[in-house]
Amino acid sequence: MSFVTRGFSGRRREADPRLPPGQTLVQDWPVLSAGPTPQVDTADWEFTIRDETGADHRWSWDELLALGVEDVTVDIHCVTHWSRLDMAWRGVSLDKVFENVESEHEYVMAHSYGGYTTNVPLEDLLDGKAWIATEADGGPLDPEHGGPARLLVPHLYFWKSAKWLRGLTMMPDNDPGFWEQYGYHLYGDPWKEERYW
Amino acid sequence: MTHHLDGNVLAGALSEVFRSDVTAARGRCGGCGRTAPIAEAMVWTDAPGLVARCASCDRVLATVVDTGDRVILSLAGLSAVELRR
Known part of the structure; x- marks a missing residue:
């Protein structure tokens, strides 16, 4: 029987406190896609929020940018176990987008060009x-x-940050989106490893 | 550039679930009605799960999510699957 002195062969590398459990740091940006990549020109792009009355609040590309584009530096955690730290983004805060939208509903379904969907509680977008x-x-x-344009919700796993965003629909219940129907967690907190059902 | 493979890539994952080789089975798309071997589907693999789409209309036919200790399979986009005895 061998006897191993603790620390004899060097200290185990300390886990990076900014990496949620089960994640590995990457420097590149892996591309994940569940279908064909939509090609949407900004001249044709339109973003819509549909509230419970069925009314649509619409923004063209220029109207969206006119709300104010800000710099955002955040960490990204993909459910397929990679993370990027201090990633530089620019975008429009959803607080500005929702400024003039009235809704009693507490949940949102994000819709993408190409048909992808993902569900997020409204409070996680504000x-x-x-x-x-x-x-x-x-x-x-x-x-x-x-x-x-894509959704950016960095405190949840990255499948919630829907690519090719085209709209948000207010929902009374937390109905599952695409991956949430097919096995992934309804909420997706990386710090709790909420990966699957 | 994202890419897809053909339905044969599903064989391994589905062999855990079905007795026969499902990629040789014919499936009917619940969207456009195309009936074709599962092997002819377009399968996206660079994703959180396998996503098989109809080669005619892009509809999602099947998904396979591997959680490590479980396989979560959806065939919701297929209106029927024909398995030979």
Whole structure:
């Protein structure tokens, strides 16, 4: 029987306190996609919030940007176990987008060009926690990364940050979106490892 | 550039669930009605799960999510699957 002295072969590397459990730091930006990449020109792009009355609140590309684009530096955690730290984004705060939208509903379904959906509680989109991102890493968002605009909800797993965002629909209940129907967690907190059902 | 593979890539994951080779089975798309071997589906693998789409209309036919200790399978986009005895 061997006897191993603790610390004999060097200290185990301390876990990075900014990495949630089960995550690995990457420097590149992996592309994940569940289907064909939509090609949407900003001239044709439109963003809509539909409230419970069925009324649509619409923004063109220029109208969205006119709400004010801000710099955002956040950590990103993908459910497939990679994380990026201090990622530089630019986008429009959803607080500004929701400024003139009245709704009693507490949940939101994000809809994408191409048909993707994901559900998020409204409170997770407000108070400086979420953006409609139009730029990343110092340039416009490439289509493969969700351009021209994607949702950015960095405190939840990255599948909640829907690429190719086209609209939000207010919901009375927390109905599941695409991955949430097919096995992924309804909420998706990376610090609690809420990956699957 | 995202890319997809054909339905044969589903064989491993589905062999855990079905007795016969499901990629050889014919499936009917619940959207456009195309009936074709599952092997002809378009499968996106660079995703949180496998996503099989109809080669005609892009509709999601099937998904496979591997949680490590479980496999969560959806065939919700197929209106029927024909398995040969």
